[in-house]
Amino acid sequence: MILADYEEESGYREARPHFSKRQRLPPVVMLCKDMMPDIRTMGESAKAFPEDIKFLSEAIVHEFGNEEYFNNALLKTFRAVVLEQPHKQPGIALLTMVLNSAKPEIGKSVLNYFFDQVQALLNSSHDSEYETKSHDTGPWDKIKLILRFISILSPMVIPDDLIELYRRLLQFAIDINNSTEKRSPLSEAIYTNTLLNIPYLFYFNSDNRASLKTLVEDVLIFVENDYKIKDSDIELLKAYNKNSPYEPVHWVTAVLPNVKDALANEMQQLSSVFLNYDSLLTQQTTIHSFNEPLNLPTLEQILPFSGLDKGFGSVDSLWKTPRYSFEVYLPNSVGPFATVIPTTTYTGMLFQDILLDIIESMEFNRLEVARQLVTIDLFFAPGIFTEPGLPVAQLLEQFEENHSGTTFKIEDLAVGAILQLTFKLPTVSQSFAYFYSLLVEICKNSPKAIAPVFGRAFRFFYNNLDKLDFELKARFLDWFSIQMGNFNFSWKWNEWETDSVQWCRTTYNPRVIFIKNLIRKELRLTSNSADVEESVTDEFQKYMDPSFIKREDLIHYYSSLFKNFQLDEDDLRNNELYFRSPSFPFYESVINILDFFHKQPDTRSIAELENILKDVADVHGSIIEDFNRFTVTLLIQAIVFCGSRSLSHANKYIDDSREELKAILAQIEVSPEVKDQWICEAVIRYWNKNSQNGYLILDSLRYNGLVSSGAVLNFSLTEQYGVNMSLVDSTSIESIFRILNELAIATDKNVEPFEYVFNRLVGAANDVVSQLNTSDAIVVPDLDQEVQATDEELPLLDLAWKYESIMGFLKSILRKYSDEFSVLTEKTITNVSQGVTHEPTKQQLNRWILEAAEL
Template identity: 60%
Template structure:
């Protein structure tokens, strides 16, 4: 007893319960596992901290040399980590190679094991290149891109590898590229160009640690000379994949044509360019204990085995797939207009080509880790010689001042380089390697990491594309629109709109001006991306406020549409509201009848009968038929707009209402003695007019109607390209253009899809182009040119319309080449029958000839 109270004896079993949680005994992590947890992250980040690099090499090499032969767990973890860094972050390859060779100097068995592992991987990817069952992941760059990266790493190990064996790898790959290239003397071989370019690009890496090796220099010179004399670079220029339809702002260069001159220049003059590009790690190098060799010769697939895969169109990986068509350089940051200097290392130098290759590799191979990609691409300069790039974050104004003070100072910006290469992936034709969202969010991530440095870089890109909009490919205009609007929505819609005011003041009343069209579409898209309309409105200057009217057709057209249903009856235009059912307004004597239709659709499907709807419409005709022009047209319109009204909360609601009502709609419309094409036109018009202030919703609901077989794909396309007093919304409105591409893409994915719809779109666009050039009155052998005289508005409008139409034809031929190629004879027949203007026919015929190359 203590203080009159009994103390509890916790040893007594008297019902006491210990409520402390029963934790499992902490298991002791084996020392080798702990070592790997500490060491592998250091290997993955090797070189990111320049000041600690030498110390990291010393610490890691000693640990690896001491531990390598002790535990298989350590060996496997080390080799898999080294491999991952080599193929996912190739800019770190020299650091990994240095680490490997320092380890080799201490423990040749460990060095040999690393060498064998990478040679084995090289052989493995060569074998995979002819494996039809190979499964591609989202971050897979392709077997031949892996061969490129593994050969580069082995080349870096030249001080420890028997040089004749190393050069034999090059010789075999070059022989393979030549053999593939010679399969058809007239036609380019995509795989041949990929192997040729990739292998040449690696040659300077042989000298990263071996610049003083005169014997190696001589052998490489002979190898390059042999390749130059045996490999014929073919002239293949595809206008279908050019980013600009006319007057490109720069001269693009093909990879396959630029790579050999770049490599020859970098090897010339005692390899001065290599010394200026690669960092000097010689103080950390250790003498290598003899030359290591490969255990087995490399077995490359034969030309016969590779021929079926040589088109690189079998989905073997994202970067390999880029070689399917000729690869061109891509530019955004051209020489500064004030200072006339470059901010991106030119592609016509080895360094420029290598930087592009590295950044694309990082972007593509690490798609699974966007945050890491965002970090690595803007710190690439850390892994090259200091002084190549200006200080990060320097503005153009600062560079101009520095350049004027010292003309030989570097003006290259790592930010410009990284952003330009990411944009090159967004603007890649004919296809993009990943969903656009990956690239857009990657750019947002980079900007959020360093907004002060990156935002001005984005601004210059925005201006560049806007200034070149008249010439830009149609599909790329849509990508630019998407990127710009997403960036703006992520950064509070802040943009200095006053920069574009002059263009708006001059052409705001026009219909086809590319720049005004872009501004209208951009503001409408931004309005759709936010629930707060005021955020967008507050960012605009007064000149652009009228563009916040998101109407698909002007209000006057909408009034005429509703008035067209009636005779001897005037509608009250003041009751016309956005995204509302006009027929339930008090001005209509039958508004209660329409309400009954809405009530019908609100019933559960099992509680309905289409006979009830028929009765409602019979009463409508009996009571008000005297003021109705066409009862069938009105019935179809009321049905579709009532469904749109009932489901206007969201697309899923709309889809549900249409799906539940499908049989009723088919039953009622099936009883109408009206041509099916006309009924479908009424359906489409009813939906688009209801959603006049948000046409994207309208077109998406039309997709639902198509999926439920209420309308056909052709009827949507026909509606989009209707002519109305020289106005064709299908050529300028982004939601309509997107609908056309979406409709054709869905058709292209269907195995049973008919080519008829694709031919129809081609024919319709050809007709519009032909009619437009006829109105312009241009001679048959003269090209249509947009006049510079801004006062000739009608001529300007027709010229812009013509160019929009031709740009559309170019884009659909490229995008749906697989669908159009089998119908080439029909396409040429359409062209001959519809187009009298010779220059127009020649342009389109040239595109048709190029289809087989895609």
């Protein structure tokens, strides 16, 4: 952690409470408390930077070597900045070289300290006991950052020693790569990270530059000849299921050409990116070497860890699967220019790398991350970005006047970097809460500048919803709803009115599904539905009903419980127990059941409950269609009603009544599967207006052994009144993922539920293909193009969207639970070959199944 690491290890922090109020801390501690924060913020003010270098260097020269406490504090502060705020490395390097000129032993100490850090990280890289903290980026990412810092120190380091570091690491990457026929995540990480640092050797225009350039050219020729990039076209990892709006850039493929371009033409690209600190650099009369050669792990030691799948850090884990660019702000989206530096350039790749490191390494301080991301331009050459907060309309005007001016926006770059991590497949590196709150924080800091940036991202994802990965649609929905809730639900809904008018009669149109789920999420996020109602236009008022199933279907559900009895539809009210309505024939008995559940568990007996149910059966059994089903429905809805004030209340009533409910349910002579289905229906029908609450109650019933996980999965995957809710309702989809996530981390691993979900979805795909009656590939026109459909064509188009949703869901679960499906590879392929007759579907599924086994 960057805040006072040196205090933690010194003992002063722990000793502080023993000082009396009048007793002062030792002078060296007071000095560090004053000086180290200045080092951490150095460069944030360009005007004060030269003075900061002068003042800090003089103070450090005076103090260094006098007390171990100061030496340690200085080195630990340098390390924290280098690892957590890599954009500030050049300032720390400049300060180090000024110190080296004045007092060479300081420069030598800093160089050896960081060299030893690299060695320690290499040693830990193959240690099975290595433990990461939540903000630990991983040993290889840290090695990358320290190598970058050492490279900037090139004016005070012997060139051959520097190049030997690069050669050793790149040869290591080549050896790991050659040790396997498959792609090696660690090899690609070392290869890319090391090459990305090479231009930093030339940050300063020093006496070493000419000799360094010759040595670097030899290294680039060597690595270009010896490193073989391996195929990594994995469809499961693609953010778009079809017709991607851009061509993703493969990092390992792009890095070498980017670096070579950066070094070409007398390094003009670098001079336009790096700040020119040459005037502040003092003459380096003492040039250092490393004390000893770098000791790399053997192949035998490192290969078991080369998959980067053993929890070694958030950034290192990004390399577990092939790294591709993820773009949101495409060129020409707002005008004939780009607002984000393309990853096909060294500058674009470098900024992406630095932004991701800041986001990942400083997750413990969200406020500071939000500030650093949008001020990173201060640490690079002026002119790379436009004026902060410049509106797109004004940028377009400037571009039309001067095509040579920059159009890159720091806000687009920062938000895009966070979204890249938010939408990372197959898994995110941090919790979604961190990324979502970071986006909220950035917008709060500068709402006028950031809100339009969010708006363009919203439009981009919305326009590509029909192509976007199934799981990423859910992430987009979550992010959008959170932003809406934090900013008074304000959105220009009229932008989407055309889609609503055209497709409102469909069930599976991805844009209509998104709009419905978004409004329902917004309604759940506020206790005042008027806030949402006032924000949406007249066209969208019809989606303000958050019902899981339509009211007529709800009426049908309750009516099916009875015979020779007409229920009063007015008694079906939101979040209310229908059976306690005064017009209901035996509501007094229902009140008695509620009173029973309200009693303290030790003051009631199960006989009381049994007697109430017996009286109902004796007196009113003639109007009940199936008394077993009715008993389950009544008891479950009574418990849900008692706990309807909050989830904690619901959990309490379920916990208190668990044994009694189990005893009653055991007396009902139907199959467990049927009982479970009745329970799921009873809960979700009660919470018809808020199905999220219903599914969370089902979770509580699962944890208490009153309903099985398989039953909830079955309920979600079963078509209800002609609609597959697992494809259209976000709460149903979230429940499926929540259950599978729990099962995936369970110690007693059971792969049957994963196989069950897969087979159910395959069955649904087969049904759709049968209805479409085609042997050809099912292709749906892109919604970003003008799509028209007659009344006769609309049902077929809706079926095609349904098919795409099913296939998207299958792709997501194969990727997300690849460990579970890798055990089932042979069985799943056999089932698909035997159970799927539609050849395009069979080929697609078989490819994904094999890819899942490789993840």
